[in-house]
Amino acid sequence: MMEPLYLAGSSPLHRLPAWLKLLALMAAGAGLFMLRDPRWLALAFAVSAALVWSTGAGLAAVWRQVRGLLWVLLAVALFTGWFQGAVEALAVVLRVAAMVGLALAVTLATRTSDLIAVCERALAPLERIGLVDAGKVALALALTLRFVPEIWRNFQEIREAQAARGLGANPVALIVPLIVLTLKRAQEVSEAIDARSP
Numbered sequence: 001m002m003e004p005l006y007l008a009g010s011s012p013l014h015r016l017p018a019w020l021k022l023l024a025l026m027a028a029g030a031g032l033f034m035l036r037d038p039r040w041l042a043l044a045f046a047v048s049a050a051l052v053w054s055t056g057a058g059l060a061a062v063w064r065q066v067r068g069l070l071w072v073l074l075a076v077a078l079f080t081g082w083f084q085g086a087v088e089a090l091a092v093v094l095r096v097a098a099m100v101g102l103a104l105a106v107t108l109a110t111r112t113s114d115l116i117a118v119c120e121r122a123l124a125p126l127e128r129i130g131l132v133d134a135g136k137v138a139l140a141l142a143l144t145l146r147f148v149p150e151i152w153r154n155f156q157e158i159r160e161a162q163a164a165r166g167l168g169a170n171p172v173a174l175i176v177p178l179i180v181l182t183l184k185r186a187q188e189v190s191e192a193i194d195a196r197s198p
Helices: 018-034 039-053 059-084 086-108 112-126 134-164 171-196
Strands: none
Touching: 018 039, 018 086, 018 112, 039 086, 059 086, 112 134
């Protein structure tokens, strides 16, 4: 199975079991949404950045993963700042940045196959009583992890192709092909999950 973000290493974060990292990530996510003080959120962001650095990821690799988020953060900051003030806007940006940093650190330090195995084990009790198909959910997770990075690659390729045709400033010429490709891949993911059904 393709490991889109995983970096092999021996850092303390690498050595932690996958289930513990996922549990800590969920707890941290809940905790971040309870924090309101930008000073504490800035500390959380610093911790997340340190964890990403501890995985051995280079600055260029990290930048490739997060650069698309900067426009989203800017839009959220402007919207929040306009309606709720600068302090709340700063808190929102730091909260999202810290959460993304923590999730990126976990992804960089954990094999996709290990994350999927944890999900299967966690869902096993629900499967036994017939509420879910743990295998299908795990497969959906695996395909999603492989699918999401492709969206960014498709965006880059379409942008370069449209720029070569002189359409770089035309948002429609960029967005429409991206939507078509994304829907096509989503359909492929859906068919792959359905094919697993007995």
